[in-house]
Amino acid sequence: MEITLNVNHNIHKVLVESDEMLLDTLRKLGYKSVKKGCDTTTCGICSVSIDDELIPSCSYLSYRAEGKKILTVEGLKEDARKIGEALTAEGVEQCGYCSPSLVVAIHTMLKQYEDPSDEEIKHYLVGNLCRCSGYEGHNRAIKHYMEVRHDGSK
Ligand code: FES
Ligand code: FES
Structure with a gap:
């Protein structure tokens, strides 16, 4: 499916799988500061801000981020x-x-x-x-x- 993401005030149209996690989508878009540090949602290394909440992007489905403001360290x-x-x-x-x-x-x-x-x-x-x-x-x-x-x- 195609979704629209607002990352660091940049608008991206991107194709994602329905079960794709935001961590993978952000890296695909070039936001390589967002990294994976575990397989158990415990390290927080993948965290980004979504509408001013700190969220582990490894366990957040990409399509859920549509219409929200995502911030990574690049922004x-x-x-x-x-x-x-x-x-x-x-x-x-x-x-x-x-x-x-x-x-x-x-x-x-x-x-x-x-x-x-x-x-x-x-x-x-x-x-x-x-x-x-x-x-x-x-x-x-x-x-x-x-x-x-x-x-x-x-
Ligand atoms: S990669 Fe460890 S909490 Fe997300
Ligand atoms: S994990 Fe090396 S500085 Fe924090």
């Missing part, structure tokens, strides 16, 4: 750069495999919560497995990025 541009800098400053960006989905998770979280608590940050990070580092650095990086935003210097 976040300046915000992605600044979040990436905050992560790098804390030394948590190592192999980088988890980074695109982590940046999308942080961006989506800050759309939902202006000033997330430690618990809310944990809730968002828990769905995004990082095999290389602990989560304290991620937490510090998020807080640093939030301060930069509150300073109005973003």
Whole structure:
């Protein structure tokens, strides 16, 4: 079937199978930041924002995304750069495999919560497995990025 997807404000008409998952469709469209990290919907590496909700694209049927706004890290541009800098400053960006989905998770979280608590940050990070580092650095990086935003210097 042919569906129309809005990805990073770009409109794509694309042929998909009825059981095709959004992860595969996004990669087919060239959004290669969206990656597969497991077969059990547990790693979060495939996560994208759909209408400002963080969703694992490996278990979301592509046709369900019609009429919705999909965001991947490619669409976040300046915000992605600044979040990436905050992560790098804390030394948590190592192999980088988890980074695109982590940046999308942080961006989506800050759309939902202006000033997330430690618990809310944990809730968002828990769905995004990082095999290389602990989560304290991620937490510090998020807080640093939030301060930069509150300073109005973003
Ligand atoms: S690939 Fe692991 S949750 Fe989607
Ligand atoms: S930096 Fe390697 S998985 Fe997170």
